[in-house]
Amino acid sequence: MNTTAVASGGEARGRRVLLVDDSVDAALALSMLLEALGHEVRTEHDGPRALASIDEFNPDVIVLDIGMPGMSGLEVAREVRKRDASRHALLLALTGWGGDADRQQTLDAGFDHHLTKPVSIADLEALLAAPRA
Structure with a gap:
């Protein structure tokens, strides 16, 4: 089992992460970082391919x-x-996009969190390490 150290000093299991970004370079850089942190990552570069990957990959x-x-x-x-x-x-x-209206749109669409680029790796890893109900 993959484990990844978290900022609190505890351990959290690696997550299955589906990363979707139309910027190939940005997706590659972030996927490499997430893999180095112990996560299994699949990248897609458009919405339809992301939706097709979900059933097969079953991301956390x-x-x-x-x-x-x-x-x-x-x-x-x-x-x-x-x-x-x-x-x-x-x-x-x-x-x-980090304005108040943008944040509200993401919440209304069903997102759990809204992160603005460039994201703090510590903030991203804390979200990935948190237990899900």
């Missing part, structure tokens, strides 16, 4: 960019919350 956590062409991260989040298999996944918005 889905990190979604909001501003993707075609199907936005908000649309993907709404669809994720309709699916039994992924309804309880931790859903994180990771976006350059």
Whole structure:
């Protein structure tokens, strides 16, 4: 079993993370970091491919960019919350949009947390390490 150290000094198991960002470079960099921290990561670069991956990969956590062409991260989040298999996944918005209206839109779409780029790795890892109900 993969374990990853958390800032509190405790241990948390590695998570299955689906990372969705239309920026290939940004997705690659973040996926490499998350893998180095002990997580199993799958990356996708658009909404339809992300939705297709969910049933097969069964992620514990889905990190979604909001501003993707075609199907936005908000649309993907709404669809994720309709699916039994992924309804309880931790859903994180990771976006350059950080205004109050943007944050409210992500909550309304079903996201658990709204993170603004550039994200603090400590903040991201704390969310990944927290136990899910």
